[in-house]
Amino acid sequence: xxxxxxxxxxxxxxxxxxxxxxxxxxxxxxxxxxxxxxxxxxxxxxxxxxxxxxxxxxxxxxxxxxxxxxxxxxxxxxxxxxxxxxxxxxxxxxxxxxxxxxxxxxxxxxxxxxxxxxxxxxxxxxxxxxxxxxxxxxxxxxxxxxxxxxxxxxxxxxxxxxxxxxxxxxxxxxxxxxxxxxxxxxxxxxxxxxxxxxxxxxxxxxxxxxxxxxxxxxxxxxxxxxxxxxxxxxxxxxxxxxxxxxxxxxxxxxxxxxxxxxxxxxxxxxxxxxxxxxxxxxxxxxxxxxxxxxxxxxxxxxxxxxxxxxxxxxxxxxxxxxxxxxxxxxxxxxxxxxxxxxxxxxxxxxxxxxxxxxxxxxxxxxxxxxxxxxxxxxxxxxxxxxxxxxxxxxxxxxxxxxxxxxxxxxxxxxxxxxxxxxxxxxxxxxxxxxxxxxxxxxxxxxxxxxxxxxxxxxxxxxxxxxxxxxxxxxxxxxxxxxxxxxxxxxxx
Amino acid sequence: xxxxxxxxxxxxxxxxxxxxxxxxxxxxxxxxxxxxxxxxxxxxxxxxxxxxxxxxxxxxxxxxxxxxxxxxxxxxxxxxxxxxxxxxxxxxxxxxxxxxxxxxxxxxxxxxxxxxxxxxxxxxxxxxxxxxxxxxxxxxxxxxxxxxxxxxxxxxxxxxxxxxxxxxxxxxxxxxxxxxxxxxxxxxxxxxxxxxxxxxxxxxxxxxxxxxxxxxxxxxxxxxxxxxxxxxxxxxxxxxxxxxxxxxxxxxxxxxxxxxxxxxxxxxxxxxxxxxxxxxxxxxxxxxxxxxxxxxxxxxxxxxxxxxxxxxxxxxxxxxxxxxxxxxxxxxxxxxxxxxxxxxxxxxxxxxxxxxxxxxxxxxxxxxxxxxxxxxxxxxxxxxxxxxxxxxxxxxxxxxxxxxxxxxxxxxxxxxxxxxxxxxxxxxxxxxxxxxxxxxxxxxxxxxxxxxxxxxxxxxxxxxxxxxxxxxxxxxxxxxxxxxxxxxxxxx
Numbered sequence: 004x005x006x007x008x009x010x011x012x013x014x015x016x017x018x019x020x021x022x023x024x025x026x027x028x029x030x031x032x033x034x035x036x037x038x039x040x041x042x043x044x045x046x047x048x049x050x051x052x053x054x055x056x057x058x059x060x061x062x063x064x065x066x067x068x069x070x071x072x073x074x075x076x077x078x079x080x081x082x083x084x085x086x087x088x089x090x091x092x093x094x095x096x097x098x099x100x101x102x103x104x105x106x107x108x109x110x111x112x113x114x115x116x117x118x119x120x121x122x123x124x125x126x127x128x129x130x131x132x133x134x135x136x137x138x139x140x141x142x143x144x145x146x147x148x149x150x151x152x153x154x155x156x157x158x159x160x161x162x163x164x165x166x167x168x169x170x171x172x173x174x175x176x177x178x179x180x181x182x183x184x185x186x187x188x189x190x191x192x193x194x195x196x197x198x199x200x201x202x203x204x205x206x207x208x209x210x211x212x213x214x215x216x217x218x219x220x221x222x223x224x225x226x227x228x229x230x231x232x233x234x235x236x237x238x239x240x241x242x243x244x245x246x247x248x249x250x251x252x253x254x255x256x257x258x259x260x261x262x263x264x265x266x267x268x269x270x271x272x273x274x275x276x277x278x279x280x281x282x283x284x285x286x287x288x289x290x291x292x293x294x295x296x297x298x299x300x301x302x303x304x305x306x307x308x309x310x311x312x313x314x315x316x317x318x319x320x321x322x323x324x325x326x327x328x329x330x331x332x333x334x335x336x337x338x339x340x341x342x343x344x345x346x347x348x349x350x351x352x353x354x355x356x357x358x359x360x361x362x363x364x365x366x367x368x369x370x371x372x373x374x375x376x377x378x379x380x381x382x383x384x385x386x387x388x389x390x391x392x393x394x395x396x397x398x399x400x401x402x403x404x405x406x407x408x409x410x411x412x413x414x415x416x417x418x419x420x421x422x423x424x425x426x427x428x429x430x431x432x433x434x435x436x437x438x439x440x441x442x443x444x445x446x447x448x449x450x451x452x453x454x455x456x457x458x459x460x461x462x463x464x465x466x467x468x469x470x471x472x473x474x475x476x477x478x479x480x481x482x483x484x485x486x487x488x489x490x491x492x493x494x495x
Numbered sequence: 496x497x498x499x500x501x502x503x504x505x506x507x508x509x510x511x512x513x514x515x516x517x518x519x520x521x522x523x524x525x526x527x528x529x530x531x532x533x534x535x536x537x538x539x540x541x542x543x544x545x546x547x548x549x550x551x552x553x554x555x556x557x558x559x560x561x562x563x564x565x566x567x568x569x570x571x572x573x574x575x576x577x578x579x580x581x582x583x584x585x586x587x588x589x590x591x592x593x594x595x596x597x598x599x600x601x602x603x604x605x606x607x608x609x610x611x612x613x614x615x616x617x618x619x620x621x622x623x624x625x626x627x628x629x630x631x632x633x634x635x636x637x638x639x640x641x642x643x644x645x646x647x648x649x650x651x652x653x654x655x656x657x658x659x660x661x662x663x664x665x666x667x668x669x670x671x672x673x674x675x676x677x678x679x680x681x682x683x684x685x686x687x688x689x690x691x692x693x694x695x696x697x698x699x700x701x702x703x704x705x706x707x708x709x710x711x712x713x714x715x716x717x718x719x720x721x722x723x724x725x726x727x728x729x730x731x732x733x734x735x736x737x738x739x740x741x742x743x744x745x746x747x748x749x750x751x752x753x754x755x756x757x758x759x760x761x762x763x764x765x766x767x768x769x770x771x772x773x774x775x776x777x778x779x780x781x782x783x784x785x786x787x788x789x790x791x792x793x794x795x796x797x798x799x800x801x802x803x804x805x806x807x808x809x810x811x812x813x814x815x816x817x818x819x820x821x822x823x824x825x826x827x828x829x830x831x832x833x834x835x836x837x838x839x840x841x842x843x844x845x846x847x848x849x850x851x852x853x854x855x856x857x858x859x860x861x862x863x864x865x866x867x868x869x870x871x872x873x874x875x876x877x878x879x880x881x882x883x884x885x886x887x888x889x890x891x892x893x894x895x896x897x898x899x900x901x902x903x904x905x906x907x908x909x910x911x912x913x914x915x916x917x918x919x920x921x922x923x924x925x926x927x928x929x930x931x932x933x934x935x936x937x938x939x940x941x942x943x944x945x946x947x948x949x950x951x952x953x954x955x956x957x958x959x960x961x962x963x964x965x966x967x968x969x970x971x972x973x974x975x976x977x978x979x980x981x982x983x984x985x986x987x
Contacts, residue, residue, distance in 0.1 A: 006817045015813045321507045
């Protein structure tokens with residue numbers, strides 16, 4: 004059993020900063036008290052051990068407090084992406100079956116629309132005055148946690164196009180924090196900036212990790228390069244988790260002026276980073292540390308050791324202790340340098356997906372679907388995320404999901420969705436469409452509007468190309484996405 | 496399963512310093528190679544998984560290499576105190592039943608004499624040229640470890656006067672390292688000085704902890720205040736584990752000249768520290784952190800957080816995550832401020848004692864026998880080690896053991912052994928003896944010589960007081976040690 008992290012910190016380091024949002028800050032004692040109040044509120048809404056609590060919350064103190072509150076009720080957090088379409092939201096809520104959906108004023112409309120599909124869903128709006136009333140009712144708090152208990156369900160789209168809820172345990176987050184501390188270190192004066200959404204694993208893991216470490220999480224709502232730079236320059240942020248497009252903008256926004264030495268780690272995730280960016284950071288002395296992480300592994304699974312940054316530029320480093328990585332080349336373990344599917348084993352690997360057989364696991368190894376190789380020294384190089392995955396601005400988009408949305412439109416006969424390299428976003432989503440009939444003039448606008456009702460904004464194709472010729476397919480009729488992808492890349 | 500710490504570091508941080516002894520240093524790659532060579536050597540001597548390997552080694556690189564070698568054979572290390580008497584050594588070897596005893600030139604004579612009692616004992620002398628030959632024979636190395644496997648047996652004397660072998664698991668050392676990192680932090684440039692003997696838990700835990708952290712262990716053979724000060728001033732030592740008498744001498748040796756800021760933690764264990772020493776350190780800005788540790792908990796179990804040093808002067812702090820401490824006042828849990836026996840629960844608590852029923856445990860709680868209280872904020876104050884325990888210069892002496900040695904002499908009728916406060920050593924061992932007949936003039940010298948053949952030097956009474964009156968006893972004839980102790984203290 005693991006004692007509650009936040010409760011432990013509230014007695015051992017009560018006065019240290021636990022959370023900073025804008026000009027407000029919470030000590031561990033204050034955050035602990037807020038989590039207990041929130042737990043009482045949730046309990047009054049009927050949430051108990053084993054229940055799921057969905058949230059639709061922008062970054063701020065609320066998702067942090069809620070995460071700890073849910074943990075100490077022995078319940079499970081389901082943080083939903085606030086950028087999802089109504090259809091997507093309704094689907095995920097239906098799949099997760101939460102006891103309660105927690106929203107605030109800014110997301111209440113989303114919940115209202117999602118509720119049309121699930122009229123029985125209980126919703127608590129934190130900006131509703133009646134909800135905020137302090138309740139003195141006694142609630143049994145869980146201040147010790149089974150490492151095997153499911154702490155969070157995070158939805159990730161799959162190759163099938165249907166999202167899957169990855170069930171992450173208390174132990175997954177614990178081991179993730181310990182493995183990171185043994186690699187990046189843990190300094191008493193660390194402050195970890197979360198400008199990634201807290202409904203993604205990269206953000207949520209910061210919430211739990213900082214409580215385990217007894218350091219401050221500095222939370223910003225949405226990515227703003229100037230705000231991140233200011234936090235580093237003026238607010239003693241020592242570690243920041245970003246994806247490549249963010250780092251690029253941070254550098255652009257300060258005309259490459261160096262960062263203060265207090266910034267000791269820029270943890271760079273979200274897919275392979277462009278080499279020119281890494282070289283630019285190296286020349287500026289910015290301590291960029293590449294990492295390879297997955298929702299299914301509670302964030303980082305391999306991270307470069309700080310001293311290897313220059314020697315192993317482009318590598319995501321070695322697996323974090325005590326996790327293991329191997330490369331599967333189909334019928335054998337890959338030799339050094341040989342590419343294959345990245346497999347992961349260890350205590351950060353999720354318990355499974357909600358309501359599905361755990362077919363992502365083979366003999367304890369998680370099949371990531373991502374492609375990479377290990378060099379002779381065992382350093383991981385991620386060559387490509389799952390061959391069909393598009394990463395745009397750090398968000399994952401699975402082509403199958405976008406294709407399914409477009410195929411649902413009667414004007415569409417055939418569609419293929421691919422990622423096209425983009426200087427700013429890494430990749431952007433491009434749909435190649437063959438129409439069922441002669442096109443109307445406004446067919447592209449019509450299809451895009453159609454997508455917007457069904458897909459999160461970042462999944463809506465930035466470009467829809469209408470073609471006459473049939474899409475490349477295998478003999479059995481399966482889309483040859485790689486062929487389509489290279490054909491379209493050459494047209495860019 | 497936990498991957499081998501050293502092997503993990505040999506691939507992730509191969510070039511970092513792992514071990515420094517005098518002017519020699521070993522990188523993690525070099526230490527790993529040395530551990531494999533040593534494992535091969537041990538295997539050739541018949542050591543396999545589950546076997547015990549006793550060592551009689553002064554501090555240096557050898558006990559460090561051996562510790563890792565034993566781990567990767569799946570065997571158990573039994574590091575014997577090089578200061579034990581022949582009788583004590585023979586007893587512990589008989590109790591542990593090692594497959595092999597490893598010695599070097601300086602301890603070979605000890606082994607030779609111990610062997611008189613156990614002629615079948617296999618001994619390997621590392622300074623014997625034939626032993627050192629490089630052996631290329633293939634040996635199955637264990638590079639993954641079961642957290643429940645017994646990694647070390649460390650002998651600790653008990654209230655009964657008979658030593659007990661505390662069985663510490665792989666997991667005990669792992670959790671100890673993690674709990675310490677979450678409290679004291681882990682910096683990539685840390686260097687942890689071990690001037691405590693590596694056959695004690697305070698030293699041995701540094702060996703494993705530094706490998707887990709990927710930082711350097713700086714090992715000195717024997718305590719020399721000037722050498723410790725030099726290591727801090729010139730060799731970038733950042734953390735040093737000491738007992739009060741050592742710290743006192745370190746300060747005396749430098750006339751209170753301040754330490755460089757690179758020294759970030761003086762971890763002070765080995766019993767309650769004198770308040771004037773703590774105040775002197777506070778006034779000099781020395782980052783002293785008090786800790787309470789036991790052989791049975793793989794070292795630290797409670798440690799003060801650095802920021803509480805001044806506010807909680809004299810406290811050993813809070814239990815290290817995720818361990819718990821409570822105070823048992825006989826029939827109830829003590830209220831804040833109320834003294835009682837210190838009980839410990841958590842993953843650092845040993846698996847049990849060799850060959851004994853695990854009666855130190857009650858419902859998962861280790862009964863330490865030590866007396867303390869928790870304040871209202873849950874900070875531990877250790878008032879007294881087990882009421883009969885004498886701590887002299889950081890070494891534990893159990894009166895019953897010394898009394899048994901003296902009672903074996905025909906001239907002795909009655910004896911009581913107590914600790915008397917000593918400005919340098921914390922306490923010193925004083926024996927109060929009532930003789931069976933009129934004393935010879937040299938009776939004290941005779942008794943001391945008698946003790947020396949049976950007891951480690953630090954256990955031999957520094958003073959033997961001959962008394963005429965009977966010793967204070969209960970109605971049932973049991974020695975009233977507390978009454979004797981206060982009577983003798985007043986005579987000092």
